[in-house]
Amino acid sequence: DGKIQEHPTETKIKMQVFLDDKTKDVAAYRVPNRTAKTMRNKLIDFGGSRTAITSMTCDRAPELIAAGSSLGIAVFKTTPGRSTSNAKAERANQTCLEWGRHAFLRGGQGINWGGHAIEHALMHRRCQVPENGKSIYELKHGPNVKQPQLYPHMAKVVFKPTKDQQDAPKISGPCWITGWV
Numbered sequence: 001d002g003k004i005q006e007h008p009t010e011t012k013i014k015m016q017v018f019l020d021d022k023t024k025d026v027a028a029y030r031v032p033n034r035t036a037k038t039m040r041n042k043l044i045d046f047g048g049s050r051t052a053i054t055s056m057t058c059d060r061a062p063e064l065i066a067a068g069s070s071l072g073i074a075v076f077k078t079t080p081g082r083s084t085s086n087a088k089a090e091r092a093n094q095t096c097l098e099w100g101r102h103a104f105l106r107g108g109q110g111i112n113w114g115g116h117a118i119e120h121a122l123m124h125r126r127c128q129v130p131e132n133g134k135s136i137y138e139l140k141h142g143p144n145v146k147q148p149q150l151y152p153h154m155a156k157v158v159f160k161p162t163k164d165q166q167d168a169p170k171i172s173g174p175c176w177i178t179g180w181v
Helices: 036-047 062-070 085-107 111-127 138-140
Strands: 013-018 026-031 055-058 074-077 156-160 177-180
Touching: 013 036, 026 036, 026 085, 026 111, 036 062, 055 062, 055 085, 062 074, 062 177, 085 111, 111 138
Parallel strands: 055 074
Antiparallel strands: 013 026, 156 177
């Protein structure tokens, strides 16, 4: 009848991507909305302490400018439509998609797990040690910090619970806790 029908499920992944020029770290965070408060919290998640980020470049988005200003970050605004200022952002977005696509396909879950797959894959990227030196994780956190143990995306992890976690009566079967990474 010529009417457009919308797909019943969400097909877009709402994420904010950050790039650290010094370490070449790319991080993506799922965001429920693009308010200044949300962006401020994600900047803190990415940079660590509130004084860790001294300057940032953004695409003149008001919520990013407000978030940067509230944290005392010098905000440099790019010119919209200019590839000279847009190329790094587009390359960071492409890195998220390249790494996330692989984890997403291996996990075998629906599109609603796409954001989790991207975050997980970027952590794997961060912890990889290149042939010529140090991992991004080591560059950001220092040589004395232990890297996290990582599992493949959507790996089933089984572990025996502690005595405090066992609530089942003695007659029941062995209690094993499982979870998805």
